[in-house]
Amino acid sequence: MTGDEYIASIQDGREVWVYGERVKDVTTHPAFRNPVRMTARLYDALHDPATRDDLTVPTDTGNGGVTHPFFRSPHSVDDLLADQRAIRTWSRMTYGWMGRSPDYKASFLGTLGANSDFYAPFEDNAKRWYKESQEKVLYWNHAIINPPVDRNLPPDEVGDVFMKVEKETDAGLIVSGAKVVATGSAITNYNFIAHYGLPIKKKEFALICTVPMDAPGIKLIC
Incomplete structure (x- = not known):
């Protein structure tokens, strides 16, 4: 993406709340516009003759582009x-000052290509995300921590708060609940949802997935 294409990619009607106010456009709101502009400069640098030699290499996906x-x-x-x-x-x-710039989550995205077998039987999905993220240099964040409530209880006993699968359909999973510390999520393209810590005893709480930031039902509370 160029800087302008990055900005356009996050003007998608995503539901973001800050100080009790619904944000109409994260690219112009005072809380987000400066990091959005800075991130756009990073994307423009991928195309700038003065910096592109240090910032790009040929892709390994066969599309003939750079990344x-x-x-x-x-x-x-x-x-x-x-x-x-x-x-x-x-x-x-x-x-x-941009600790969660787009290359931050790239440290994870590269493993989707190198270790796609780890995600069996969903290795094809891992390879697809590796290819798409590399070719577009997509901006990802992650949310892997349960909200800090009832810490003395295992995750499957805090089902009214923690993220879990409510139903599985042919079109995908229906999920409810919350995750925290999704740093940068308001200005990124995708959120990697996972977990760490205590063993997960029930399958419905063991969800690992990727969600577009404008997906219906996604609400970001800053």
């Missing part, structure tokens, strides 16, 4: 050095 190297699985020392160069270049542009 930010951290979105591609590394296979050599040279690949790792290309990752380092690109991360450093973007960090210098933001003076280190």
Whole structure:
């Protein structure tokens, strides 16, 4: 994406709330417009002749394009050095103030290509996300922590709060509940939903998925 294409990609009617107010457009709201503009500069730098050599490498998906190297699985020392160069270049542009820039979650996205078998029987889905995220340099965040309530109880005993699957249909899963610490989610394209910590005893609480930020029913409370 270019900077303008990134901005357009998050003007999608997503439901974001801050200080009890519904945000009409995260790209112009005072709470979000500056990080949106900074992120747009990062995307524009991928196309700028002055920085693109440090910020892009050929994709490994066969589409003939280029990508930010951290979105591609590394296979050599040279690949790792290309990752380092690109991360450093973007960090210098933001003076280190964008800790959750698009390359942050790329550290996870690269594993979808390198270790797709881990996600069996859904390895094809992992490969699809690897390909799409690499070719578009999509901006992801994640939410993997349950809200800090009833910490003495296992997750399956806090079903009125914690995220769980309510129903499985041919069209997908119907999910309810909350996750926290989705840093940057208001200005990203997708949210990776998962969990860590205590063993998950019931399948409906073991959900791992990716959700577009404008999906119906998604509500972001900042």
